[in-house]
Amino acid sequence: MTGGPPGSFDPFRPPLIGAWVWEETMTAAQWRCECAGQCGRPHTKTKGRCGTIHGTAHRLAVVAADPLATLTAAVTATERVALCATCETGVRRTAEAARTTTEPAQPDLFDTTGIEAA
Ligand SMILES: [Zn+2]
Ligand SMILES: [Zn+2]
Structure with a gap:
């Protein structure tokens, strides 16, 4: 069941990315x-890291380390993290809050929409 053939890779089937990558x-x-x-909670009880273990009660999601990355980016990203649902929500909220409060004072290096739209 582990390490299926690459041909069966389907990035959009649950859980979000390919099972092998997951x-x-x-x-x-x-x-x-x-x-x-990153989610905004200190997780002091578990020494600074969330203690949620993957199981039937809590299913962890594998997402791109960059919380604002798209699902497609999560598939191709080299940096991925496993997060529980609570932390994933918190991480994304924190990142989006930071993005909206920070004025885009400099050009976005990852912005491809501004390229010569002739
Ligand atoms: Zn967590
Ligand atoms: Zn957390």
């Missing part, structure tokens, strides 16, 4: 939420 990330995370406070 399992690889989860294994690296030791099946535990990798949030180290």
Whole structure:
């Protein structure tokens, strides 16, 4: 069941990204939420890292390390993290809040929409 053939890779089937990538990330995370406070909670009880373990009660999601990355980016990203639902929500909220409060004072390096739209 592990390491299926590449041909069966489907980035958009649950859970969000390919099962192979998902399992690889989860294994690296030791099946535990990798949030180290990005969600806005200190996780002091569990030594600074969320203690949620993947299981039937809590299913972890594998997302791009950049919380604002698109789902497609999550598939191709080299940086992925396993997050529980609570932390994933918190991380995204924190990142979006930071983005909206920070005025775009400099050109976005990742912005491809501004390229010579002739
Ligand atoms: Zn968590
Ligand atoms: Zn967290």
